[in-house]
Amino acid sequence: MNYVHTSIMPNELLAHLVPHSADPIMVDATCGEGGHTHLFLSTYPDLKVIGVDRDREIQEKARIRMEKFGFRFEAVNAWFDEFFKEAEDASFDLILFDLGISMFHFDESQRGFSLRKGEPLDMRLNSDDAISAFDVVNRYDEKKLADVIYAYGEERYSRRIARAIVQQRKTKTIATTDDLASIVYKSVPPAYRYQKIHPATRTFQAIRIEVNHELDRIEPAITEALRTLKVGGRLAVITFHSLEDRPVKWLFKNLAQEDRPMLNILTKKPLTPSEEEIASNPASRSSKLRIVEKVR
Numbered sequence: 001m002n003y004v005h006t007s008i009m010p011n012e013l014l015a016h017l018v019p020h021s022a023d024p025i026m027v028d029a030t031c032g033e034g035g036h037t038h039l040f041l042s043t044y045p046d047l048k049v050i051g052v053d054r055d056r057e058i059q060e061k062a063r064i065r066m067e068k069f070g071f072r073f074e075a076v077n078a079w080f081d082e083f084f085k086e087a088e089d090a091s092f093d094l095i096l097f098d099l100g101i102s103m104f105h106f107d108e109s110q111r112g113f114s115l116r117k118g119e120p121l122d123m124r125l126n127s128d129d130a131i132s133a134f135d136v137v138n139r140y141d142e143k144k145l146a147d148v149i150y151a152y153g154e155e156r157y158s159r160r161i162a163r164a165i166v167q168q169r170k171t172k173t174i175a176t177t178d179d180l181a182s183i184v185y186k187s188v189p190p191a192y193r194y195q196k197i198h199p200a201t202r203t204f205q206a207i208r209i210e211v212n213h214e215l216d217r218i219e220p221a222i223t224e225a226l227r228t229l230k231v232g233g234r235l236a237v238i239t240f241h242s243l244e245d246r247p248v249k250w251l252f253k254n255l256a257q258e259d260r261p262m263l264n265i266l267t268k269k270p271l272t273p274s275e276e277e278i279a280s281n282p283a284s285r286s287s288k289l290r291i292v293e294k295v296r
């Protein structure tokens with residue numbers, strides 16, 4: 001089996017997430033191919049990991065990778081907010097969120113997450129969901145489309161891009177990532193076309209976030225996750241952009257400032273990858289790691 005995702009900040013996570021109780025349980029809320037899960041199971045022989053992921057295909061890869069650990073690994077197919085809502089109080093020692101999607105999604109899933117592969121527009125993590133990227137691009141009205149691209153892509157040309165999409169689809173359905181990337185490319189000013197990233201990168205990110213309701217799930221999931229954490233347990237969140245990081249930072253801050261706070265923030269400033277990690281895994285560049293301990 002080929003595993004294409006490189007796990008972020010492994011050493012920093014191992015240094016801060018150390019199981020202390022007998023029969024400790026960790027929840028890897030975004031298990032993906034299981035890079036972090038594998039690391040923790042290999043390091044701590046008594047640890048059990050529950051690996052949550054909504055994507056069945058990537059979860060199957062993790063399941064095969066973790067077979068050698070037997071009963072110490074359990075895969076749960078669920079959105080992480082729904083998983084924690086159902087879980088009992090104070091059940092877990094360690095919880096990890098590594099937000100966003102995996103390199104698997106860009107490279108192997110063939111669901112249109114990458115703008116360079118000429119794939120059908122899908123972008124669903126859960127293939128049973130009703131709304132795909134195709135529906136967002138071909139059915140949302142112009143204002144709603146522009147709002148999504150602005151809010152979830154922080155794209156300053158959101159209105160021009162939305163207008164161009166709506167114009168184009170009057171004559172022909174927008175079916176593939178190539179179609180969408182080329183519409184965006186042509187709709188932005190020429191100077192904007194030649195930056196480090198493709199001019200459609202932000203639009204693709206926005207549509208993916210909309211399809212999977214990614215941002216709406218973060219705060220409820222972490223709030224519930226903290227309820228399910230044992231006192232003395234630790235929760236870590238890796239984010240990749242400010243839209244993900246901001247709600248995490250404020251939630252932790254607010255909870256740490258209550259009269260009798262339930263948590264202690266262990267990373268006053270978020271941890272970031274070392275120069276060496278960035279050199280060997282450039283995709284880690286924008287990541288941030290925040291860790292809290294439950295004290296009450």
Ligand SMILES: C[S@@+](CC[C@H](N)C(=O)[O-])C[C@H]1O[C@@H](n2cnc3c(N)ncnc32)[C@H](O)[C@@H]1O
Nearest residue numbers: 007030032034035036053054055079080098101
């Ligand atoms: C960045 S990857 C995790 C990589 C993993 N930590 C590793 O080291 O291999 C994030 C994973 O979380 C899943 N995911 C994203 N949002 C989710 C959500 N709200 N609920 C459940 N799974 C989610 C994605 O399908 C993806 O596989």
